[in-house]
Amino acid sequence: MAESDDGEARYEAEVHRHLKRNFIAHLLHGCLGQTGFRLLNAPTFLPAYILLLSDSDVYVAVALAAQSLGMAMTPLFAANLVEHRVRVLGVALGIGALARLCVLAIALAGLLFQPELALVTIIVALVAFGMFQGMQGVAFHFLMSKVIPVSKRGRLQGLRNFTAGIVSAAVAYYGGLYFLGEAPSATGYSQIFLLAFVLTSLGLALLTWMKEPAPPRMRAKSSLHAVWGRIPQLLSNHKPYRRFVTARALATAGRLAMPFYILYAADHLALNGTNLAVLTIAFTLAGNLSNLLWGVMADRRGFRIVYLASIALWVASTLLLMVSEDLWLTCLVFIGIGSAVQGFQVAAASLVLEFGSREDLPMRIAIANTGSELVGTVATLAAGFIAAGFGYEAVFIVSILFLAIGGWQVRRHVPEPRFGR
Numbered sequence: 001m002a003e004s005d006d007g008e009a010r011y012e013a014e015v016h017r018h019l020k021r022n023f024i025a026h027l028l029h030g031c032l033g034q035t036g037f038r039l040l041n042a043p044t045f046l047p048a049y050i051l052l053l054s055d056s057d058v059y060v061a062v063a064l065a066a067q068s069l070g071m072a073m074t075p076l077f078a079a080n081l082v083e084h085r086v087r088v089l090g091v092a093l094g095i096g097a098l099a100r101l102c103v104l105a106i107a108l109a110g111l112l113f114q115p116e117l118a119l120v121t122i123i124v125a126l127v128a129f130g131m132f133q134g135m136q137g138v139a140f141h142f143l144m145s146k147v148i149p150v151s152k153r154g155r156l157q158g159l160r161n162f163t164a165g166i167v168s169a170a171v172a173y174y175g176g177l178y179f180l181g182e183a184p185s186a187t188g189y190s191q192i193f194l195l196a197f198v199l200t201s202l203g204l205a206l207l208t209w210m211k212e213p214a215p216p217r218m219r220a221k222s223s224l225h226a227v228w229g230r231i232p233q234l235l236s237n238h239k240p241y242r243r244f245v246t247a248r249a250l251a252t253a254g255r256l257a258m259p260f261y262i263l264y265a266a267d268h269l270a271l272n273g274t275n276l277a278v279l280t281i282a283f284t285l286a287g288n289l290s291n292l293l294w295g296v297m298a299d300r301r302g303f304r305i306v307y308l309a310s311i312a313l314w315v316a317s318t319l320l321l322m323v324s325e326d327l328w329l330t331c332l333v334f335i336g337i338g339s340a341v342q343g344f345q346v347a348a349a350s351l352v353l354e355f356g357s358r359e360d361l362p363m364r365i366a367i368a369n370t371g372s373e374l375v376g377t378v379a380t381l382a383a384g385f386i387a388a389g390f391g392y393e394a395v396f397i398v399s400i401l402f403l404a405i406g407g408w409q410v411r412r413h414v415p416e417p418r419f420g421r
Contacts, residue, residue: 011215015147018211022147023156025210030160031167033096033203036103036196038168038287040129043337044280045172047259048271049110049189053119057263061384064259065377066123070130071137072373075366078138083362086214088146089207092139095132096204102129103197110190118186134373137349138365145353145361147212151299153353157346158295165288165342169281171195176277184273234363241355243413245368248348251311251406252372256383257399261321261337264392265330275327282331283338290339294346302416303347303354310343311407318396318403348372354417 040046050060078095082088102125109121148156175192235242262271262279269275294306317336324330352368353361379402383395 011213014213015149018147018213019149019152022210023152025207026144026148026156027160027163028209029203029207030157031163031203032199032206034160034164034200035167035171035203036100036193036200037133038164038284039171039175039192039196039280040103040106042168042172042280042283043258043261043334044276044283045175045189045192047262048184048266048276049186050119050122050259051263051271052184052189053115053122053186057260057387058384059119060259060263061381061387063119063123063126065381065384067126067130067133068373068377068380070127070132071134072130072370072377074131074134075138075369075373076363078135079362079366081135082139082142087212088139088143089210089212092136092143093204093207095135095139096207097201099129099132099136100197100201100204102126102132103193103200107190107193107197110186111194115186130373134369137369138362141349141353141365142362143212146215147210153298153350155295155299157350158291158293158298161291161342161346162288165284165291167199168284169288171199172280172284173277176273176275176280178273180273180276182272182274184271184276188273230363231367234360234367238355240414240417241352241364243409244351244355245371247406247409247414248351248368249371249375249406250409251344251348251403252376253379254311254314254399254401254403254406255376256379256402257318257395258341259380260383260387260392260395261334263387264321264396265324267392268325269327269330278327278331279334282334286335286338287342291342291346294343298347298350303350304410304414304416306343307347307351308407308411310340310347311403314340314344315400315403318400322393322396351417 047060047064050063051057054060082091085091105125106122106129109118109125112118113121144153144156171192175188175195179188179191181188235245262276265279294310297309298306313336317333317340320336321330321333324333348368349365352365355364383398386398387395
């Protein structure tokens with residue numbers, strides 16, 4: 001026991017010795033590294049791009065569901081890949097590089113191919129992008145948990161999302177104004193995603209500056225079959241974690257409305273470069289400014305309150321969208337949704353880090369991510385058919401129901417893990 005305590009003490013001392021350097025490395029990586037992903041995941045450019053190529057709500061849903069399916073396929077594989085490794089930075093960098101190549105493929109598709117082939121290429125690239133995103137979600141969060149103490153994570157995520165939002169907003173403004181203009185084309189969207197690829201690649205390179213400590217204990221290497229076999233035990237041994245995984249998956253299903261916000265707005269706004277830029281800026285800047293508040297709130301009161309507050313804001317913003325009819329009210333909606341989505345993503349990912357032991361952390365992340373993305377895949381695909389058959393309002397109502405149920409379950413059944421309440 002004394003030897004184990006000494007090992008933990010040495011590990012914690014190394015974490016604090018390199019904390020400033022690692023904090024800055026993660027901040028710089030987040031500032032540029034998230035830019036491309038924000039532009040790709042924003043509920044503006046990509047849905048409008050897919051609609052331009054396909055002229056179909058169903059294809060928009062299929063494309064976004066393809067990405068979510070990819071994200072559901074790989075977290076457990078990533079957990080098996082990293083949980084036994086003393087250092088995981090090299091693996092994380094490799095995964096990150098492959099994800100960025102998928103962004104490049106999406107960018108080049110509109111420049112090189114006719115609309116039909118470009119659409120197929122983008123959907124295939126989104127599946128691959130989702131697969132590497134699913135792996136990133138495990139590897140990068142596990143890496144962050146090793147080098148950033150829990151009391152600093154809210155501040156880090158708030159600051160890096162704030163800076164990433166500023167860069168993303170600038171790219172959205174110039175991209176909408178100069179690349180898309182009044183008559184958006186496949187070439188214009190491709191140029192936006194090409195710029196995003198360059199910025200996010202620079203961010204990944206900056207992460208190489210960090211120093212990764214070697215923990216005193218690691219789980220022994222096991223087969224992928226053994227990893228699957230540990231899932232029931234992890235879920236049964238920790239009731240609050242199990243309930244959180246369920247609640248998070250249900251709330252993630254509320255994401256099904258994301259690609260349809262901009263398409264609904266198109267009923268009373270022109271989808272030109274200026275309006276797309278304005279709404280993307282509203283979404284990204286709101287997300288980055290709110291992250292400062294979410295970060296402070298999380299450090300002081302835990303991520304559970306951030307999770308609940310962000311869901312409440314998401315529901316309110318969706319309700320407002322259903323009565324908005326001009327650009328400025330729609331901007332207010334996208335401000336609310338941008339703030340809510342960022343708060344939810346930070347809280348949902350960070351809460352997982354606070355249940356249970358460090359040795360099981362990759363598996364806890366993988367289980368939560370896989371469950372969320374499986375539900376998200378089905379929900380997003382169903383949303384396309386709901387929109388085609390019943391209209392966008394029906395999609396929004398279903399989204400609100402899932403968000404409300406996911407929030408209620410955490411409010412009722414999941415205590416704040418950090419403070420034990």
